[in-house]
Amino acid sequence: MRIPAVRQASMLALFSLLLPCARLYSSPPGPGGLSGELGKSIYEARCAPCHGLSGEGNGPNAGLLNPRPRNFTSGVFKFRSTESGSLPTDEDLTATVKNGLQGTAMSDWGKFIRGDSLKAVVAYVKTFSPKFQTDAPRPIRVTSSTPMTAASIAAGKKVYEKLQCADCHGTDGTGKGVVAADFKDDWNFDIDAADLTQPWTFRGGSTPRDIYLRFKAGVDGTPMPSYVGTASDKEMWDLANYVASLARKPVWKMSADQLKDFYAKLDNDAKANPVQHGRYLVRTIGCGGCHSMYNDSLGIIEGTQYAGGLTFELYPFGNYTTRNLTSDKETGLGNWTDQEIKRAFTQGISREGRKFLPFPMPWASFASLKEADQDAIVAFLRTLPAIHHKIPDPEKPNIFAYLWGKFKMLILKQQFPASVRSMKPSEGEAAPVSEAVGSPPKPIALRSPEGKELER
Numbered sequence: 277m278r279i280p281a282v283r284q285a286s287m288l289a290l291f292s293l294l295l296p297c298a299r300l301y302s303s304p305p306g307p308g309g310l311s312g313e314l315g316k317s318i319y320e321a322r323c324a325p326c327h328g329l330s331g332e333g334n335g336p337n338a339g340l341l342n343p344r345p346r347n348f349t350s351g352v353f354k355f356r357s358t359e360s361g362s363l364p365t366d367e368d369l370t371a372t373v374k375n376g377l378q379g380t381a382m383s384d385w386g387k388f389i390r391g392d393s394l395k396a397v398v399a400y401v402k403t404f405s406p407k408f409q410t411d412a413p414r415p416i417r418v419t420s421s422t423p424m425t426a427a428s429i430a431a432g433k434k435v436y437e438k439l440q441c442a443d444c445h446g447t448d449g450t451g452k453g454v455v456a457a458d459f460k461d462d463w464n465f466d467i468d469a470a471d472l473t474q475p476w477t478f479r480g481g482s483t484p485r486d487i488y489l490r491f492k493a494g495v496d497g498t499p500m501p502s503y504v505g506t507a508s509d510k511e512m513w514d515l516a517n518y519v520a521s522l523a524r525k526p527v528w529k530m531s532a533d534q535l536k537d538f539y540a541k542l543d544n545d546a547k548a549n550p551v552q553h554g555r556y557l558v559r560t561i562g563c564g565g566c567h568s569m570y571n572d573s574l575g576i577i578e579g580t581q582y583a584g585g586l587t588f589e590l591y592p593f594g595n596y597t598t599r600n601l602t603s604d605k606e607t608g609l610g611n612w613t614d615q616e617i618k619r620a621f622t623q624g625i626s627r628e629g630r631k632f633l634p635f636p637m638p639w640a641s642f643a644s645l646k647e648a649d650q651d652a653i654v655a656f657l658r659t660l661p662a663i664h665h666k667i668p669d670p671e672k673p674n675i676f677a678y679l680w681g682k683f684k685m686l687i688l689k690q691q692f693p694a695s696v697r698s699m700k701p702s703e704g705e706a707a708p709v710s711e712a713v714g715s716p717p718k719p720i721a722l723r724s725p726e727g728k729e730l731e732r
């Protein structure tokens with residue numbers, strides 16, 4: 277279970293490939309007075325690589341992030357102190373930008389952006405949705421809290437049962453053995469219910485007050501509803517205390533013995549529910565982020581998830597298209613043995629014995645996955661419904677073009693853009709949906725030599 281390392285490695289691989297340059301975004305300041313200019317220039321340098329120049333959540337880095345950067349134009353925000361469906365307050369937005377959202381690519385910008393700059397960038401974010409002109413945030417009235425006593429926690433447990441939180445979060449809060457597990461957000465991306473035993477992953481904060489606000493406000497844009505009207509305030513405070521009490525000890529505070537027991541339990545769970553565990557790993561690592569095709573607004577084209585088709589143009593190495601991981605017997609992994617699948621993603625060797633480049637797929641870092649985790653990934657891939665989608669073999673340059681390219685890189689120190697695009701329909705066979713055939717391929721990422729400034 278060394279996911280963080282693997283995740284980090286794959287994220288790094290992606291970022292090193294996709295990090296755009298700050299220059300790309302430094303267009304001249306627009307109207308809106310001095311603070312408007314300041315907000316715009318900070319936004320374009322710092323935020324646009326993920327949230328897009330037009331705030332649509334489709335910056336060059338967005339395609340491969342999970343969860344995806346917010347699309348600001350719809351005016352839907354997850355973490356608010358306001359009623360469900362209402363806009364956030366300035367304080368809510370400022371807290372998000374300052375503190376970041378735990379466990380996502382949205383980092384804590386408070387270290388870099390303060391004071392007037394922070395105010396200006398928040399004001400600029402609000403210009404993307406016309407709702408901020410017409411609607412006012414409707415703040416939630418926060419009643420006085422209930423102290424976290426044994427009685428309140430016991431009462432909160434009853435509320436947890438009454439409100440059927442377990443349907444999505446599991447009886448023990450870990451999300452295991454749930455009724456509903458395939459959640460999508462309003463933007464059609466897969467998301468997971470929070471693991472309530474790991475409060476340090478709560479994006480909206482982990483104090484009883486933060487948790488109480490989540491019940492009242494809901495998490496807009498996701499299946500996590502608001503409970504206003506279904507439970508009293510007292511019940512919501514008891515429930516918040518109960519959820520806070522579910523926190524397990526974080527691994528970094530465990531003793532050696534506790535760690536051993538903890539990982540043994542995780543291993544047992546993984547072996548008992550390989551498909552569920554594999555699904556978790558595949559989604560955490562983000563295999564589908566590469567092994568899918570995207571439309572022009574960077575949404576996954578329906579019917580291509582895990583069916584491959586994203587082409588990495590890597591001069592001078594050639595063009596490499598991600599492959600079909602579904603159970604289709606002819607064009608996917610349907611006829612592969614477990615060993616062959618594991619060898620491909622941990623050793624970078626195709627079924628026919630062809631060696632993959634060490635990038636873009638960071639197979640060397642997947643090699644550090646434990647055997648049980650690798651088996652779980654295979655078990656999950658086996659459950660993907662077959663999609664017939666033939667992927668072309670890599671296009672490699674001839675030896676002269678390759679050597680000339682290497683010479684320019686190593687000796688002349690020139691750098692070249694690496695770009696990513698969805699496969700052209702003519703390259704594959706039986707593109708799964710008509711949308712894929714209709715939409716022209718569009719490069720979604722560029723890297724240029726000045727990219728360094730944004731590396732953080």
Ligand code: HEC
Nearest residue numbers: 322323326343344345346353354355372373380381382385
């Ligand atoms: C590396 C990518 C990345 C960068 C750079 C980035 N963000 Fe985000 N941001 C995200 C992601 C991902 C989310 C969505 C997380 C989620 O859905 O839980 C997000 C969400 C947000 C939200 C919405 C929170 C909510 O309640 O819905 C705001 C506001 C925001 N970002 C502002 C900014 C600002 C301002 C900047 C620049 C200073 C910035 N972001 C830079 C990735 C990024």
Ligand code: HEC
Nearest residue numbers: 439441444459467468469470478479480481495498499500
């Ligand atoms: C229909 C399914 C569903 C139900 C019912 C549900 N949740 Fe959630 N919950 C979710 C999802 C999905 C998320 C993750 C949202 C996201 O991606 O930001 C979530 C997130 C959360 C979070 C973390 C928010 C954060 O700050 O990151 C808490 C706490 C939480 N739920 C508690 C509860 C409790 C307690 C109940 C019962 C009152 C409940 N949920 C009912 C689906 C559900």
Ligand code: HEC
Nearest residue numbers: 561562563566596597598599617620621626632633636637
């Ligand atoms: C950064 C993008 C990226 C990520 C993330 C990624 N892959 Fe890949 N994968 C590729 C590319 C590109 C290829 C094709 C390489 C080639 O043909 O040389 C590939 C090839 C494969 C193959 C070989 C299939 C075949 O038909 O030859 C398998 C199996 C595979 N990936 C599984 C996975 C799994 C499982 C994960 C998650 C643990 C994953 N990949 C994550 C980019 C990625």
